[in-house]
Amino acid sequence: MKIAIDAMGGDFAPDEIVKGVEEARDRYEGLEFLLFGTEEKVKPLIQNMDRLTLVPTTEEIEMGEEPVKAMKEKPNSSMVQAATAVKNGEADAFFSAGNTGAILASAIFIVGRIRGVERPALATAFPSFGGKNDEFVFMDLGANAENKPSHLYQYGILGSFYAENIMGISNPRVRLLNNGGEEDKGDEVHKAVHQLMKDTDAFNFLGNVEAREIMEGTADVVVADGFSGNATLKAIEGTALTMLDQLKQSIKAAGLRGLLGALLLKPAFKSLKHKLDFQENGGAVVLGVKAPVVKTHGSAKAKAVANSMGQIERMVQENLVGKTADFIKENAEKMKVKKNAK
The missing domain is CATH 3.40.718.10 (Isopropylmalate Dehydrogenase)
Structure with missing residues (x-):
């Protein structure tokens, strides 16, 4: 290879x-x-x-x-x-x-x-701190700054396929990143996407999700436009790194008692760092x-x-690519959306 x-x-x-x-x-x-x-x-x-x-x-x-x-x-x-x-x-x-x-x-x-x-996208396995799975698929992470509703609809299909075939998640739950949980939230693109996803049987759509909720285990696939996805990714990474650094500084400032407590909690801190540090994990996949x-x-x-x-x-x-191509060919009709929804 x-x-x-x-x-x-x-x-x-x-x-x-x-x-x-x-x-x-x-x-x-x-x-x-x-x-x-x-x-x-x-x-x-x-x-x-x-x-x-x-x-x-x-x-x-x-x-x-x-x-x-x-x-x-x-x-x-x-x-x-x-x-x-x-x-x-x-x-x-x-x-x-x-x-x-x-x-x-x-x-x-x-x-x-x-x-x-229609439009390939960047996807990654992102850490989850709730639910039955430790990770979820998050896409698009910045490959496309602007998207049509049909692009985001297809991301739901591609993300579900990746979650099921690479991560082993059965019947993955799909949510759309938006600025509110209600289906009438967001701009015209996100409103249109929500209706496309709501009306499809191509994947298991459970509605919108806000950025603050995506790591709570409520979804196995989170679909976003490239601009929002990239901004959310970097905001979470920056916050995680800042909090880990501040935690380290607080422990040092607490003196001997803080250091002793940190030693007892070292396994827990190590596990948390592993989940939050991108250096510990792989990259983003162009699906x-x-x-x-x-x-x-x-x-x-x-x-x-x-x-x-x-x-x-x-x-x-x-054989992710081969399986993806076969799946898309077999589900050609599901990949398409009405022209007036694009």
């Missing part, structure tokens, strides 16, 4: 990307890696070439560049070349920590969109394209990169 790696994408690339790939190489015996990047920057970082091939590139797509323009104007960039390797069958999956928009553009225009999917495409956090370190490799291995082994 070969994974094409954009070694130049991310805030700490290529150092942390290479470290993470080598950690994954030592952890997962069945994986091989194609590292695409600037040779003079990447090669000195590699400790061991076992199951690792360096493919030199001469261009980089920066975080602030316009996605489609950058993809077209930099054909020899590490990101474009890694995606092209997947298109040409030289690799089974594509990974990057770089420019989110450029990753999505590369996934759609190079790797290719599954027929029947709706013809091969596994995974994007991890721009500030990801080696641990997050290595964990993403394990996530990709599981996706390939489970």
Whole structure:
């Protein structure tokens, strides 16, 4: 199983990307890696070439560049070349920590969109602190700043399929992220989406959910437009990191008594940190394209990169893309919505 790696994408690339790939190489015996990047920057970082091939590139797509323009104007960039390797069958999956928009553009225009999917989206398994499951599917996380009702409706189908086939959740409960629980809440797009979801038998829709409630275990799939989903994700991540840091500072300020209490609660704190720290988990998956495409956090370190490799291995082994394409083909009518609802 070969994974094409954009070694130049991310805030700490290529150092942390290479470290993470080598950690994954030592952890997962069945994986091989194609590292695409600037040779003079990447090669000195590699400790061991076992199951690792360096493919030199001469261009980089920066975080602030316009996605489609950058993809077209930099054909020899590490990101474009890694995606092209997947298109040409030289690799089974594509990974990057770089420019989110450029990753999505590369996934759609190079790797290719599954027929029947209007707009691929970024999805991730997000921690849940209530209900019977420890995680839920959250999408879209920023692949699309603007969405039509039909896009969000399809996310309900794609998210349900991912929850059931990768996370093992039977008959997943779907909710729509909105600014209130009532079905008449939100802008015209969200009102229209709610009616589409309410009237479908394509998935198990239970209504709207507010951002403050999404981690309470009331849903197995939370559907959002890309702008709201990304803003919610970053707000939760920032709050979690701030609270963990403040808790640590409060314990230190409490002196010996606080430190003793912290020692007793260390297992509980460790478990909580594991659930809230994105470095401990994999990346976001671009659902709706013809091969596994995974994007991890721009500030990801080696641990997050290595964990993403394990996530990709599981996706390939489970044939997620093939099963998704078959499901969409078999349920073509359910994927469609009335034209006046778009």
